[in-house]
Amino acid sequence: MNSKNSDHDELTFLNSYDPTLYDRLSLTTDILVFGISDSINPNYRKLPEKKFSILLVKRKTHPFKDKWCLPGGFLQIDEELTNAPKRVLAKETNLHDVYLEQLYTFGAVNRDPRLRVVNVAYMALINKDQLQDELLADAAWFNVTQIQKENEIKIILKSEIDEICFTLLKINDDINDPLSYKIVDNELLAFDNPLVIFFGLLRMRNKINYTDIVFNMMPKYFTLKELQNVYEVILGRKLLDPAFRRIIKDKVVQTEFVRSGKGHRPSLLYRYKDPT
Amino acid sequence: MNSKNSDHDELTFLNSYDPTLYDRLSLTTDILVFGISDSINPNYRKLPEKKFSILLVKRKTHPFKDKWCLPGGFLQIDEELTNAPKRVLAKETNLHDVYLEQLYTFGAVNRDPRLRVVNVAYMALINKDQLQDELLADAAWFNVTQIQKENEIKIILKSEIDEICFTLLKINDDINDPLSYKIVDNELLAFDNPLVIFFGLLRMRNKINYTDIVFNMMPKYFTLKELQNVYEVILGRKLLDPAFRRIIKDKVVQTEFVRSGKGHRPSLLYRYKDPT
DNA sequence: CTAATAGTGTCTATTAGACAGTATGTT
DNA sequence: AACATACTGTCTAATAGACACTATTAG
Numbered sequence: 090m091n092s093k094n095s096d097h098d099e100l101t102f103l104n105s106y107d108p109t110l111y112d113r114l115s116l117t118t119d120i121l122v123f124g125i126s127d128s129i130n131p132n133y134r135k136l137p138e139k140k141f142s143i144l145l146v147k148r149k150t151h152p153f154k155d156k157w158c159l160p161g162g163f164l165q166i167d168e169e170l171t172n173a174p175k176r177v178l179a180k181e182t183n184l185h186d187v188y189l190e191q192l193y194t195f196g197a198v199n200r201d202p203r204l205r206v207v208n209v210a211y212m213a214l215i216n217k218d219q220l221q222d223e224l225l226a227d228a229a230w231f232n233v234t235q236i237q238k239e240n241e242i243k244i245i246l247k248s249e250i251d252e253i254c255f256t257l258l259k260i261n262d263d264i265n266d267p268l269s270y271k272i273v274d275n276e277l278l279a280f281d282n283p284l285v286i287f288f289g290l291l292r293m294r295n296k297i298n299y300t301d302i303v304f305n306m307m308p309k310y311f312t313l314k315e316l317q318n319v320y321e322v323i324l325g326r327k328l329l330d331p332a333f334r335r336i337i338k339d340k341v342v343q344t345e346f347v348r349s350g351k352g353h354r355p356s357l358l359y360r361y362k363d364p365t
Numbered sequence: 366m367n368s369k370n371s372d373h374d375e376l377t378f379l380n381s382y383d384p385t386l387y388d389r390l391s392l393t394t395d396i397l398v399f400g401i402s403d404s405i406n407p408n409y410r411k412l413p414e415k416k417f418s419i420l421l422v423k424r425k426t427h428p429f430k431d432k433w434c435l436p437g438g439f440l441q442i443d444e445e446l447t448n449a450p451k452r453v454l455a456k457e458t459n460l461h462d463v464y465l466e467q468l469y470t471f472g473a474v475n476r477d478p479r480l481r482v483v484n485v486a487y488m489a490l491i492n493k494d495q496l497q498d499e500l501l502a503d504a505a506w507f508n509v510t511q512i513q514k515e516n517e518i519k520i521i522l523k524s525e526i527d528e529i530c531f532t533l534l535k536i537n538d539d540i541n542d543p544l545s546y547k548i549v550d551n552e553l554l555a556f557d558n559p560l561v562i563f564f565g566l567l568r569m570r571n572k573i574n575y576t577d578i579v580f581n582m583m584p585k586y587f588t589l590k591e592l593q594n595v596y597e598v599i600l601g602r603k604l605l606d607p608a609f610r611r612i613i614k615d616k617v618v619q620t621e622f623v624r625s626g627k628g629h630r631p632s633l634l635y636r637y638k639d640p641t
Numbered sequence: 642c643t644a645a646t647a648g649t650g651t652c653t654a655t656t657a658g659a660c661a662g663t664a665t666g667t668t
Numbered sequence: 669a670a671c672a673t674a675c676t677g678t679c680t681a682a683t684a685g686a687c688a689c690t691a692t693t694a695g
Contacts, residue, residue, distance in 0.1 A: 194687065329686065329687090332683095336683095336684090351693075351694075352695070353693055353694075354691060354693050355693060
């Protein structure tokens with residue numbers, strides 16, 4: 090059989106193909122938006138604490154009406170998969186040009202009570218400079234705290250208006266499989282969002298050590314101590330100043346600017362040094 | 366509004382929900398199966414070389430009839446997403462109880478000429494002990510060689526019956542986005558399989574350094590040199606013996622067995638020491 | 642002056658890289 | 669004996685952890 094005949098066969102096949110032959114289902118995308126915020130300054134000398142936060146939206150419609158959920162939406166039939174999270178973020182939260190990476194695809198049969206829906210979750214990182222525009226009404230930032238003891242992971246999300254708490258139990262050893270975790274005590278989050286949040290936290294804590302993604306959450310100019318505080322709040326532990334500066338020094342460039350007026354020695358401002 | 370009313374609302378909503386409201390599409394899963402094979406022994410003294418291989422299947426039907434492709438199939442509407450790769454592997458390649466992890470979800474609009482299909486790719490690792498049963502007729506193992514120069518990645522797949530070669534061009538800096546790579550010179554592989562293979566190789570080369578996944582590709586008993594050769598063929602570079610043994614020593618246990626009869630000093634056999 | 646953060650010098654401990662050497666089988 | 673791999677000792681280089689010290693501002 091020569092190539093021409095083969096191409097012809099393929100065309101004939103495609104023209105007569107019946108797309109209803111296979112099961113069809115809906116595909117959604119959820120976006121886990123991470124950002125850094127400052128706590129209110131308690132004292133003119135003290136530095137504000139860095140808070141690691143995620144963005145949640147209050148559902149106005151069924152299912153899970155009045156619960157909090159990650160911004161998300163359906164993939165359109167003629168839309169690139171990578172475009173869906175961009176479109177959804179723009180519409181639901183008024184955020185543009187953000188760092189996005191695919192997190193994981195969740196496909197448990199009963200994750201949506203309406204119908205079979207597979208969810209491709211994305212992780213987004215944004216910085217203060219991108220928050221010039223206001224959030225839409227039903228969105229709020231929640232500070233993340235995680236307490237881990239053996240096979241029980243407790244995550245607490247706090248905003249000005251609400252506090253959300255849930256627990257994940259590790260029910261078997263395959264840490265890569267979302268079915269290895271069981272959501273318990275979840276009152277306020279929709280769908281399997283607790284799992285998505287947990288997977289995102291894991292990813293973030295890992296990748297911060299071997300990539301430059303943190304800088305997507307930093308403003309253009311920052312002090313090294315601010316950057317260190319961001320690492321610390323994400324990793325959940327303190328770092329030593331000289332060690333941190335040694336590691337970070339090749340990734341940043343000192344600028345001519347300083348941050349002063351704080352009741353202590355002013356700090357040099359740095360910016361990210363793009364490796365390309 | 367009290368909780369009882371709210372639940373009632375939710376039920377009413379779900380009962381009247383029309384699932385045809387949203388776009389529906391098909392979802393497939395491809396499985397990138399990695400394994401290690403030995404080259405034929407050239408000399409009674411020499412050790413056989415380790416080859417890093419993937420499993421491909423020859424397509425018997427349109428589209429892409431007669432091209433090679435990863436084992437794959439459609440997700441069924443009532444099937445757990447994580448079950449699909451297990452079922453497909455059992456059916457298409459006669460492999461059971463293999464290590465599986467989700468690799469990436471590919472959703473370019475035109476990746477399937479038939480209809481809009483989103484593909485959740487999985488990575489599987491298997492070892493020789495699992496290969497007792499024969500492969501099905503149209504499946505074959507292909508040795509993987511990768512040559513990388515700047516923004517061009519050339520991958521060569523060799524089996525006894527065929528040789529496949531393709532190139533990926535990095536067309537922008539977002540290495541996490543499959544749209545950043547363009548497939549060129551691909552004659553023999555179906556769909557966007559070159560991308561899946563490339564993503565799997567990346568994942569494998571990274572994870573080998575901070576997880577124990579290699580052991581899923583090792584037989585129950587192995588020598589430290591064999592294990593080292595597996596690391597070397599996956600990473601594409603030689604390692605120093607003492608350094609390798611230092612790193613690996615806490616992950617393995619020495620057994621009472623030795624491998625002898627090879628024209629040189631016999632080697633102790635080790636097995637994986639499960640950390641749990 | 643004081644409280645607080647900014648930033649550095651240096652010692653030590655740990656880990657990684659390199660090389661050379663010894664050990665022990667089969668033919 | 670010769671060849672090939674198995675395995676180890678040890679030196680050196682690089683990296684990470686720890687602590688203590690100096691520097692500098694607003695009030």
